[in-house]
Amino acid sequence: MVTKRIRQITAANESLLSFLPMWEEHRLEPDTANFAFGNPQEMVVHGFASALARATEPLDKDHYAYKFSEAGSRARVARHLGAWRDQEFDPEDIAMTPGAFGAIAVALTALVDVGDEVVYSDPSWFFYRSMILSAGATPIGVQVQPDNYDLDLDRLAGAITDKTRLVIVNTPHNPTGRIYPPATLEDLAAVLTDASDRYGAPIYLLSDEPYSKLVFSDATFSSPSRWYPHTLISYSYGKILLTPGQRIGWLAWTPSMADRESLRSAVFMAQIAGGWQFPSAIMQYSLAELERLSIDLLELERKRDWFVSELGAAGYDLRPPEGTFYLWVRSPDPDDVVFVERLAKEGVLVLPGTTCGSPSHFRVSLTGTAEMIERSLPVFRAAI
Ligand SMILES: Cc1ncc(COP(=O)(O)O)c(C=O)c1O
Structure with a gap:
């Protein structure tokens, strides 16, 4: 059964x-x-429940209609990300999702075929393996460095084969709290570029960043999207607001992404076929207020x-x-x-x-x- x-x-x-x-x-x-x-x-x-309450009041007949990635949400995220990361993002390259969970599921459906391999680092968030398996792919765990929990790029490079379609990196890292430094991310980009050239197709990088605003004052955060063009970023508001039971987040990529027009439609179809992987109307309408809270x-x-x-x-x-x-x-x-x-x-x-x-x-x-x-x-x- x-x-x-x-x-x-x-x-x-x-x-x-x-x-x-x-x-x-x-x-x-x-x-x-x-x-x-x-x-x-x-x-x-404070302010979370009242923001949601305000967003429940219907303003027109479509208030509770099926919601895709609302234009207002995408524009807001692109603007916010652009200012925060000092990198350009096109609203069309932002998919609103039910948290990082949804963003990861959608990225896997859009990018990975049955039998492909997905490399991630161990220790790791406990659901990567399940989600990769759920997409019909094979999870390949690579240990991080035991002393400082940085990525072990030699091992990672060694784990990439002609079946590798996607590499998942999580920074700031659950469970170790490590933030990968710029030098590591630059070297990671070189490893992925080299492997993409060797196998004749881009190896995509999913940078899972739900904790990117939970950074302590003695550290700074960088995203690998700065160095590697074929990076998708997953994000969730559930961490900075500590409201994981209300689902909103996004999947985003920069204009440097290969074949980004096809990726847009692939992600859109993956959201639908994956069981309507869009945040609810209320979460999208309250986003402007939620972005001000922490x-x-x-x-x-x-x-x-x-x-x-x-x-x-x-x-x-x-x-x-x-x-x-x-x-x-x-x-x-x-x-x-x-x-x-x-x-x-x-x-x-x-x-x-x-x-x-x-x-x-x-x-x-x-x-x-x-x-x-x-x-x-x-x-x-x-x-x-
Ligand atoms: C590394 C990592 N990625 C993704 C998620 C999923 O986040 P959310 O439930 O907010 O979508 C979590 C949640 O714990 C996480 O730790």
């Missing part, structure tokens, strides 16, 4: 699926310090500095993240799942590294509150 593809996808997320019952068991207990996922642990940012980045940085220094003082091995809202910590027990279970029994929920393809670590989400951090510190100290 179940398809082979869904069996493969389920197997790719086995470790996440086996973590969920533990998470369900503890997450609603009143004293749980919940750092498992990038979910809000306090009330939504979670408190100073508070996030304070939590990072405090948590990193406390965990470090307790003997944990971790690097301060440059972006995202995650800490990536070496597990004192070689079995990360055993260690995570031990913490969970004491009321502290973190994510085992195996879910991200790395059993040696666990991930802590800084979306937990300051009170949760305070409560968790004795547990972390005792567990090590």
Whole structure:
């Protein structure tokens, strides 16, 4: 009854699926310090709900008609991106999607054929493998550098074959918090250009950037789109607003993209055939207001500095993240799942590294509150 593809996808997320019952068991207990996922642990940012409420009022008969990428949304994103990135973007090269999830799914459908290979880096966000498999392609994971979590370009170059159609890079990187520096991105562009020339067709780069506004004050963010012409960027508003349950984001590429007219229609058809991968009317109408909102980045940085220094003082091995809202910590027990279970029994929920393809670590989400951090510190100290 179940398809082979869904069996493969389920197997790719086995470790996440086996973590969920533990998470369900503890997450609603009143004293749980919940750092498992990038979910809000306090009330939504002020102005979000009222922006959505205003956008519900119908202005004409088409207010709730089927929505594609609305012209207003595309123009706004192109303008905003152009100013932010100092790179030109054409509104026609912006596809509005239900978050980065939708943007990644659409890029895979538009660019990847059954049997193609998609290279991504490990550790990684836990759904790349499933999404690549869902597109009928083969996921090829490449380890990042173990010391500083930078891309390992020799390994990446070695993983590219004549079947490679797409490479996915995620910066700022979930789970390590690494932001790839310009020199790495420039070298990445050289590797991809070289491989594209060798195989006679562009290898596309999907730069997955949902955390590109979650950058700490001691770091700067660069997108590979600056160096590699065949880059598509996926983005989500769900991170900067910490509202992952309301879906809006985009997929964008610059005018340097090869064959961009065909890509526009391919992405459009991929959005339709992929199950109407457009954000809802309300999300598109409220975009102007949403773009002015943000979670408190100073508070996030304070939590990072405090948590990193406390965990470090307790003997944990971790690097301060440059972006995202995650800490990536070496597990004192070689079995990360055993260690995570031990913490969970004491009321502290973190994510085992195996879910991200790395059993040696666990991930802590800084979306937990300051009170949760305070409560968790004795547990972390005792567990090590
Ligand atoms: C690296 C990465 N890409 C994509 C996504 C999907 O983001 P969204 O749910 O906002 O679409 C996430 C969410 O955690 C992520 O961490």
